[in-house]
Amino acid sequence: MSVGKRVTRLMKAYLNHHWERIEAIIREQEHEAQARAEALQELERPATSESAPPSSSAKPAAAESEISRAYRTLGLEEGADLSRVRRAYQELSRRAHPERFPEGSPERARAEQIHTQIEWAYRTLLAHLDQSAARFRNLDLD
Numbered sequence: 001m002s003v004g005k006r007v008t009r010l011m012k013a014y015l016n017h018h019w020e021r022i023e024a025i026i027r028e029q030e031h032e033a034q035a036r037a038e039a040l041q042e043l044e045r046p047a048t049s050e051s052a053p054p055s056s057s058a059k060p061a062a063a064e065s066e067i068s069r070a071y072r073t074l075g076l077e078e079g080a081d082l083s084r085v086r087r088a089y090q091e092l093s094r095r096a097h098p099e100r101f102p103e104g105s106p107e108r109a110r111a112e113q114i115h116t117q118i119e120w121a122y123r124t125l126l127a128h129l130d131q132s133a134a135r136f137r138n139l140d141l142d
Contacts, residue, residue, distance in 0.1 A: 031077065036088070039075030044114075067128050073121035082129045089122040 071078045074088040096115050101108035 032075070035072075035077055036075030039073055039092075066124060070121035070124040070128075073117055074125070082126075085122065085125045085129065089118060092118050
């Protein structure tokens with residue numbers, strides 16, 4: 001086999017490999033964008049008794065649904081790592097921060113509800129994903 005053919009094959013393999021990686025990244029970003037859009041739609045629905053953060057006396061099976069609900073609230077797929085959770089929290093928190101709206105307006109009241117849900121979801125996932133934070137939080141230093 002000539003050197004030219006070998007180089008051509010290597011370049012095709014190299015380009016195909018990188019093209020597949022790029023397509024995988026694009027698919028992942030599209031999936032995250034869709035999940036965020038669904039989360040925003042869920043957050044924009046009127047608040048009901050179901051949308052209140054669950055009590056801490058939940059059963060272990062309910063804890064799983066609590067965690068999956070927290071992922072949905074932040075617009076992430078289940079199993080996302082801590083850095084993605086933090087990024088999604090920061091983005092949503094910035095968009096729904098109550099101080100962006102005039103005092104006493106209905107938009108501010110709705111933003112406070114949304115911000116509370118985002119905070120709850122972030123705290124739930126932080127406790128689930130970063131167990132070391134809970135250990136330090138529970139230390140009694142006197």
